[in-house]
Amino acid sequence: MPIDLNVRIPGLERLDEFEDMAGRLGLTGIAPSVELDKPVVVSRKGLVLYARADLKSKRIGSLRKELGLLRRRAVIVAFPLAGVETSNWAAEDRRVDLLTLREDNIGSTLKDSTAHMAEHSGTALEIQFAAILQSTGLNRSRVLKGFREATRTALDAGMKVVLSSGANHPIHMRSPMAMTYIGFMIGMDRVDSREAVFNTPQQIIERNERKLSSEFVGPGVEIVK
């Protein structure tokens, strides 16, 4: 089931427009940046909304505190790739779902060692393709270079990759099929690209919904009635 894990809705009053577009494009769920009442909300139009939180702190100590506060409230927790120390911390922490690469941190590189740590902890690399759509010429070439290098490093290390729109306008969203072609452009093959759009987001959501349920105690330990 195709889910767009990052839709940057400017305000709740515009949620309807994004829901309409997601429905037209065949998406079954989106993770909007706006605050939701519950981690998972089913809209009147049948679209599933997943709460998403982006970690903003700069130091490991404050990141830990922020993560502790947000983890139970959000289905998706993402950390924008930054310095080696914080990126390694986020890659190692099983509570962080995504290491994000977007237009404002395109200069950050995903190191091999970080990618291997992320692979062990099940953290995926998130590519927000709004940066490609909104740039042209040499700037787009630089964005593509950053995305292609990070994707190559992630796939070589066995790390999962997720493609999300990062759209701040409904028309910037793309259909799941269109997203797979963006995957080809950043160096993925057909299998990896389909995985990044159709399977990995769903797997992350399912894993976290299990963790957020009241029966979950710890990894591998659940209350069975």
Add this chain to the structure above:
Amino acid sequence: MKKTRKRYLRFTLHRNGAEITEKQFSNAIWSSLLSLYGEICTADSKFYLNSYDAKKGTGILQCNAAALEKVIASAVMINSIGNTRVSFEPMKTSGTIRGLS
């Protein structure tokens, strides 16, 4: 000369604004293809817009089978045409037009 294999694609062009004419849309794909993949690939693609309904935004395009992925990726990359923001959605590909229905 060896005959190249063709591929057809049924698509929908979602838009937020005024209607896009066939000429505008075709030019936008040519420009995007040229910008992303260069002159040789653009020449070899044999891209052609078979049919296009400007009102509904649906249509069929054809191109060289080897260039299909590049043509679709180029179309997906189009963000706006004129002052109209657009989102290209590939629906179905086939080796024949009949296969698209």
